[in-house]
Amino acid sequence: xxxxxxxxxxxxxxxxxxxxxxxxxxxxxxxxxxxxxxxxxxxxxxxxxxxxxxxxxxxxxxxxxxxxxxxxxxxxxxxxxxxxxxxxxxxxxxxxxxxxxxxxxxxxxxxxxxxxx
Amino acid sequence: xxxxxxxxxxxxxxxxxxxxxxxxxxxxxxxxxxxxxxxxxxxxxxxxxxxxxxxxxxxxxxxxxxxxxxxxxxxxxxxxxxxxxxxxxxxxxxxxxxxxxxxxxx
Numbered sequence: 001x002x003x004x005x006x007x008x009x010x011x012x013x014x015x016x017x018x019x020x021x022x023x024x025x026x027x028x029x030x031x032x033x034x035x036x037x038x039x040x041x042x043x044x045x046x047x048x049x050x051x052x053x054x055x056x057x058x059x060x061x062x063x064x065x066x067x068x069x070x071x072x073x074x075x076x077x078x079x080x081x082x083x084x085x086x087x088x089x090x091x092x093x094x095x096x097x098x099x100x101x102x103x104x105x106x107x108x109x110x111x112x113x114x115x116x117x
Numbered sequence: 118x119x120x121x122x123x124x125x126x127x128x129x130x131x132x133x134x135x136x137x138x139x140x141x142x143x144x145x146x147x148x149x150x151x152x153x154x155x156x157x158x159x160x161x162x163x164x165x166x167x168x169x170x171x172x173x174x175x176x177x178x179x180x181x182x183x184x185x186x187x188x189x190x191x192x193x194x195x196x197x198x199x200x201x202x203x204x205x206x207x208x209x210x211x212x213x214x215x216x217x218x219x220x221x222x223x
Contacts (some may be wrong), residue, residue: 003177006168028124035216042132046205049128057125064177085165089206090213093157098127099151100153 003064007080014084019092024094032090042084048072124184125197129204136208145214146182147207157210162202 018027026032053073065077087111120127139145147154170192172178180195189198 001173002175005174006177010168031213031220034220035209035213038212038216042208046128046132051127052151055184056181057128059179059181061178064175070186085161085202086206086209088164089157091211091214092160093153096153096156104132110172116209 001064001066002077003060003067003077004080007084010084011080014088014091018089022091022095026091026094026099028035035090039086043079044071044074045072047078047082051075051078091092121183122186125180126173126200129197129200131202132208139211143215144218145211147210147214152205154207154210158203158206161206162199162214165202166194166199170194170201 015027018024048071049068051060051069053075060075065075068076070076140144173193180197185195185197190196190199
């Protein structure tokens with residue numbers, strides 16, 4: 001079950017890094033959760049294709065995970081792996097903008113100037 | 118040429134293609150901010166490539182030779198895996214930025 005534990009540790013670490021160190025606030029924003037709902041949908045499609053047991057691209061050693069696969073043949077550990085990879089990247093993306101406010105502001109030049117909270 | 122060997126790479130290419138409109142129709146501005154993109158991705162790519170190499174070495178997972186090219190980078194990292202660690206975060210950032218624009222909030 002090494003993959004299972006590695007996945008759990010990775011998710012905890014990413015969340016801890018945000019709460020104790022980065023403090024970007026991303027995990028408190030609606031944008032984050034709406035984005036994740038969309039990402040999750042496409043993650044299932046892509047990972048479903050990679051892991052389908054009828055013609056698998058990635059082969060898993062079932063001794064190193066729980067063996068629980070959902071939906072289709074996606075090992076549930078893949079969601080932990082994906083969450084850690086994607087959320088860590090998002091947090092660093094946010095952090096960079098917060099440390100370079102001039103550059104972040106340029107994002108708004110083509111959009112509405114009024115900010116809503 | 119056996120196209121099946123390119124399944125994994127083609128899948129990653131499709132991910133890039135399908136998310137491209139987020140940049141140009143939804144104004145995500147991820148591809149157009151390369152410095153921020155590199156700053157965001159460098160550390161995760163390094164960490165997850167390392168995780169991948171360890172997982173392969175410890176036999177957590179392997180790849181079906183039928184659907185991968187067999188092209189390997191240093192340390193025997195399959196080229197498909199590096200492409201995954203580059204493509205998936207970019208697609209995710211495009212989604213994040215597109216959603217931010219649509220919701221008009223940060």
